[in-house]
Structure formats: structure tokens, C-alpha cells
Amino acid sequence: MEQIKYCPACLGELEKIGSCGTVGYFCDHCKTLVSKSKTLTEQEKEEVKKSEGVGK
Numbered sequence: 001m002e003q004i005k006y007c008p009a010c011l012g013e014l015e016k017i018g019s020c021g022t023v024g025y026f027c028d029h030c031k032t033l034v035s036k037s038k039t040l041t042e043q044e045k046e047e048v049k050k051s052e053g054v055g056k
Helices: 042-052
Strands: 015-019 022-027 032-034
Touching: none
Parallel strands: none
Antiparallel strands: 015 022, 022 032
């Protein structure tokens, strides 16, 4: 099973978009494209929430 990726801006779940051999991600909440290198894993998301005190 593929790992879920999260938006670095809002910590929302990203939608995977693949085309012509490339992979990108779209944040439906922010309405922006997020590059693969900028996405967060579940563990990274939790670390950001703890460090920023975000209650999402």
C-alpha cells in the first residue's frame, strides 16, 4: 500500500497526480500543486504538529 502524503502548508491529505512519467501532488484545501520533494509523511506531519502546536 502506498504511503499517504500531506501538504506542508496546511497538513491536509494530498491527491496524487501522475502524468507522462512524472508524479506531483495537489492540495484540495490550498488549491495548489505540491512537488514530491515538499510532501510530508505521516511521521513528519506529526512532528510539525507537535513543534507548531497545531491542533488539526
